[in-house]
Amino acid sequence: MSPLEISVVIAYVAVLLVLSVYGSHRYYMAYLYYRHKFRLPTPRARFGELPRVTVQLPVFNEMYVVNRLIGAVCALDYPRHLLEVQVLDDSTDETCDIARACVDRWREQGVDISYVHRTDRAGFKAGALEHGLRLAKGEFVAVFDADFVPEPDFLRRTVHFFTDPKVGMVQVRWEHLNREYSALTQCQGILLDGHFVIEHTARNRSGAFFNFNGTAGIWRRETIRGAGGWQHDTLTEDLDLSYRAQLAGWKFVFLPQVTAPAEIPVEMNAFKSQQHRWAKGSIQTALKLLPRIFAAPLPYHVKREAFFHLTANFAYLLMIPLALLMPITIMVRVGHGWYEVLLLDIPFFAAATASVCSFYFASQREIGMTVWQRLRYMPFLMALGIGLSVNNSRAVVEALLHHQSGFTRTPKHGVKGAGERVTRKRYRATATLQPLVELALAAYMTYGILFVLDRQVWYALPFLLLFQAGFGYVGLMSVWEGLRDGWSRLRFTAAAQADVDA
Incomplete structure (x- = not known):
């Protein structure tokens, strides 16, 4: 040769x-996963008096699904006087009028709901969430993207985990509204199931870091502030904040038994756009945070898993x-x-x-x-x-x-x-x-x-x-x-x- x-x-x-x-x-x-699958997370206690929760809905040009999202969130089974809903709308099309009208209808029914519109879209989704956080009333903040339809019992099944003062975030598993639409959506469902069912469970229950997925989760407001707030120097602001919060000592909880259904992209170019954003954002986060993770006094297995997670x-x-x-x-x-x-x-x-x-x-x-x-x-x-x-x-x-x-x-x-x-x-x-x-x-x-x-x-x-x-x-x-x-x-x-x- x-x-x-x-x-x-x-x-x-x-x-x-x-x-x-x-x-x-x-x-x-x-x-x-198989080693820890039976270590089911349970709340330390239950709140005697439920805390106030703000639900943030970051929206940008979502005219086809914004009504569905707002309706599902306003139907959450939670005391109305303790629930605040923020529609954080950066839209530039008819979504603005549709969302405003929907907010007005639910406000007339007694829901504490506000419509917040920005025209500059600074920081994109991270900027909208940070802006909304300055106006929020809740001690805890849940986030849902426009394609999600949360179950009515979402808050009641997640909020009690915060009776542990060290818990900073609770994430639930994504389900798929349109999994049966095509072979492409079927495969996307399988890919997401692998991430949530196996990876999240394995990392969380073995003591390694895992991440908030940008939606279908609830944060302690103090955790967001203490970790440095929402930052927009990466395309995955959720992954970035998750690692910063866990580096600061906060505990995260993953609940695979609680699900939040969402719509999967039905077209190849939309799917590729989503995958591009997630892949680029994860490498940006790796470049930003891996040096801090390696230098931190963390167990070896936590550093190893962070490396494989962020560089996958x-x-x-x-x-x-x-x-x-x-x-x-x-x-x-x-x-x-x-x-x-x-x-x-x-x-x-x-x-x-x-x-x-x-x-x-x-x-x-x-x-x-x-x-x-x-x-x-x-x-x-x-x-x-x-x-x-x-x-x-x-x-x-x-x-x-x-x-x-x-x-x-x-x-x-x-x-x-x-x-x-x-x-x-x-x-x-x-x-x-x-x-x-x-x-x-x-x-x-x-x-x-x-x-x-x-x-x-x-x-x-x-x-x-x-x-x-x-x-x-x-x-x-x-x-x-x-x-x-x-x-x-x-x-x-x-x-x-x-x-x-x-």
Whole structure:
């Protein structure tokens, strides 16, 4: 073999090794989960007199779901004289009028509800929450994003945990209003279930740090202030504040048995936009806080889990060189007769990919899914995760280069049922040239597939097919949605011009 060929193989093995470390960590998360799953959190006591609670609803251009959100929050089973609702609306469209009218209706029914509108949107969601906190009356502050529909007993099932003066935040598990809408929403549900059911439970009950997820949680107001308040130098203000609060000594509680249903993005470009924000924000938070975490007098396992949690999206950055190197290394080794050495890939792939399958399989088992329900989406889930690597790699690179970008909201349309059409296309995710890169990688994988078919290297075929399917699906869906939305805008503009001419 030439030095160049040896270098390519070494680089490939190095990438697989690092990915297998992150993949194997999922086994450890599952181990922690099963070790601690029966340590159910219970309140230290119960309030004799319930405390005043402020519920904050940060909203930006949510005309399709804002009524549903406000109605659900105003119907919370909590004494009216102890409940305050803040609609923190930074909207620039009809949402303002819809929200104002809804607030007026509920105020007439005796709810202590206020409409707070900002025109500068400074700090985006973090700025809205900080502004609302200065006006809030409650000792405790719950937050719900626009796509959530909290259950009536949410406050009564969470507030009593604050009888422990060390508890600063209580987070509940997300459920999914439109999980059955499509294969894409099914897979998003599985991804979120893995995060909440396994990761949150494992970290929280083993004594490691975990995070408030930006919504469906309740804070002690003193905790927010004591940790430095809402800050907007990262795109994940929730993750940032969570780690700062726990570094300050506050305890967090996760309640998987309490759920808050929410709407999952139904379109690929909206999903990618959400994933980009989360990936970039987590790396920004890692750069900001990991030095403080490593320097703090914390147990080793807390620091280790913080590292894996905050840097997990680096794995996406490694997926791109893996995709580029995989067909090349197969060709090099087959060309030199290294069929036996090819089998060395299998342990690495078992750690990097089989761990992901078993992790999400376990999360679905824990929420009561049947074996068939757990199995049928696993290949698609794996392909989708691979297909997201270009999108999330870009997010990681932007964070590492300190490239600043605004908080991009995820469009919501109020859809629930399977196959229900999204006819109200007022909100659309931004289209980019990124799908062309994804489609180019899919084409590149096709070349690798043809090679292994010709040389009958059968073991490599499933991996190449997963990469091809993942990049192809994500890229094609993104392009199709972009073309469809562009055509819709063109027809809308033409119709509007015809009305003007008439």
